[in-house]
Amino acid sequence: MNPMTINEMTSDECSAVLVRASFGRLGCSLKDQAYVVPIYLVYDASYFYALSTEGRKIEWMRKNPKVCVQVDEFQGESNWVSVIAYGEYQELTEPQFTQERNHARHLLEKRPSWWQTALAERELKAAKNIIDPLFFRIHVVSTTGLRASD
Amino acid sequence: MNPMTINEMTSDECSAVLVRASFGRLGCSLKDQAYVVPIYLVYDASYFYALSTEGRKIEWMRKNPKVCVQVDEFQGESNWVSVIAYGEYQELTEPQFTQERNHARHLLEKRPSWWQTALAERELKAAKNIIDPLFFRIHVVSTTGLRASD
Numbered sequence A, B: 001m002n003p004m005t006i007n008e009m010t011s012d013e014c015s016a017v018l019v020r021a022s023f024g025r026l027g028c029s030l031k032d033q034a035y036v037v038p039i040y041l042v043y044d045a046s047y048f049y050a051l052s053t054e055g056r057k058i059e060w061m062r063k064n065p066k067v068c069v070q071v072d073e074f075q076g077e078s079n080w081v082s083v084i085a086y087g088e089y090q091e092l093t094e095p096q097f098t099q100e101r102n103h104a105r106h107l108l109e110k111r112p113s114w115w116q117t118a119l120a121e122r123e124l125k126a127a128k129n130i131i132d133p134l135f136f137r138i139h140v141v142s143t144t145g146l147r148a149s150d
Helices: A011-020 A056-063 A098-108 A116-126 B010-021 B056-063 B096-107 B118-126
Strands: A005-008 A023-031 A031-039 A043-044 A047-050 A066-076 A079-093 A134-148 B006-007 B023-030 B033-040 B041-045 B047-052 B068-076 B079-091 B134-150
Touching: A011 A043, A011 A079, A011 A134, A023 B023, A023 B033, A031 A047, A031 A056, A031 B023, A031 B033, A031 B079, A043 A098, A047 A098, A056 A079, A056 A134, A056 B118, A066 A134, A079 B033, A079 B079, A098 A134, B010 B041, B010 B068, B010 B079, B010 B134, B023 B056, B033 B047, B033 B056, B041 B096, B047 B096, B056 B079, B056 B134, B068 B134, B096 B134
Parallel strands: A031 B068, A066 B033
Antiparallel strands: A005 A134, A023 A031, A023 A066, A043 A047, A047 A134, A066 A079, A079 A134, B006 B134, B023 B033, B023 B068, B041 B047, B047 B134, B068 B079, B079 B134
């Protein structure tokens, strides 16, 4: 009998995981079809910040801003945490959100080559006449998490 | 200038990634709220097979069977693939799906301790009077994938 147990995490424990994260899976939905995509992001004071290019996820989040972000830390099959954060998409357009955009850039640029994935995607899409990278944030309104331990 | 490029994958390349996967993120949606959860699974002949317990993902997929599975292989920040498979949830109830259920068990039990996470979740939920583990499959109807390389 394996001794692994799974326990629900408190809101504070979930927040601690989000603060440590630099990578997660973004879930969005359109006409009740879910879509999941890996994404680099930074969490600060109830917001995830991220950089992207135009594409399916941006198109879908503009139409339906109710999204989620799933983050996990995996040390082994019986030693992991997984947190899901529900929140609302907000595009950091200028000039309305210049300050928030600068804050996003400041947070994101701490990661080496933080712009690399978004720019490479832009190059892929250049042939299709799709557009400039953009900043967005997700206002996290609730979290739940599970912790497995042996 | 970093030489990373991102390219779209063919359907065959996507399938090869799904066949190698034993773990992914399941995305489901209810009333256009997305939900993402890590899950062990096996892919065989256009179907993902998985074991679960009752809970939010099962409840949501019963109400809205349009789901997706995101799988990635990460060798480095500029060397990865990410595939998203769209499909339809199907619960392997008995006696209608006894054969498919046995097939699912046969595929899943190749992974050591394959039942462990689902059983531990069952123990967590036991206090809430939630029920037995169940098998389900997802019929994959389309895939898209991106490959980053340097």
